[in-house]
Amino acid sequence: MLLNIHKGGSNVEKKLTAKEAARILQVEESTVRFWEKEFAEFLLIKADKGQRNRYTQENIEMFTKIRELLHTELYTIKGARRRLELDRTVGDSLGVDHNFKTTVVFMFSSILSELQEARKEADKLSREVQNLKRAKNEIEEKLWEEQSRGLLGFFRTRLRVKQIEGE
Known part of the structure; x- marks a missing residue:
């Protein structure tokens, strides 16, 4: 994307x-300048005093990540900053490349989604268990009432028989 110019035995990167x-990022120039301010800690752009900022290959790659987060993955500015910080932290601590970091973040996101679904399912099952417990208690109460009525009926019948025999 950027040109390396060969000058006197050394390669100089064109900024x-x-x-x-x-033009490369397919956004407005004002967008590039806005991102430069909003994501300064990730771009680390150094301009000579009184000069306009110029962008290196690494800056363009970071702008591309920013564009991807904001336009494709629909992150907010704050969310994109957090994601870039996470990428940087994971990369620094593990000493891994971007593809691996992206894979790890994707895996964590998938795991979190699965955990959220499992929590919803557990909540649903918990509500069903509570409903079943209530239904069980209601059935036990009705059974007890029926058994009590049956015993009362039995005793009434026996008492009537005894009264008839005693007469």
């Missing part, structure tokens, strides 16, 4: 203007 970066 891009905001307009050139915007």
Whole structure:
């Protein structure tokens, strides 16, 4: 994407203007400048005093990640910053490349989604268990009432028989 210019035995990386970066990223120049301010800690752009900022290959790659987070994955600015910080933290602590970090973050996201679904299912099952307990208690009460009525009927019948025999 960027050009390496060979000067006197050393490679000098051509830095891009905001307009050139915007064209590559397919966004407005003002968007590039806004992202530069909002994501300064991740871009680390150094301009000479009195000069306009110019962007390196690494800056363009970071802008591309930012565009992906904001436009494709629909993160908010704050959410995109958190995601970039997480990527940086995971990469720094594990010493891994971006593809692995992306895979790990995707796996964590999938695990969290599955856990949320499992929690919903557990809540649903808990409500069903509570309903079954209530139904069991109601049935036990009705059974007790029926048994009590049956015993009372039995004793009434026996008492009547005894009264008849005693007469």
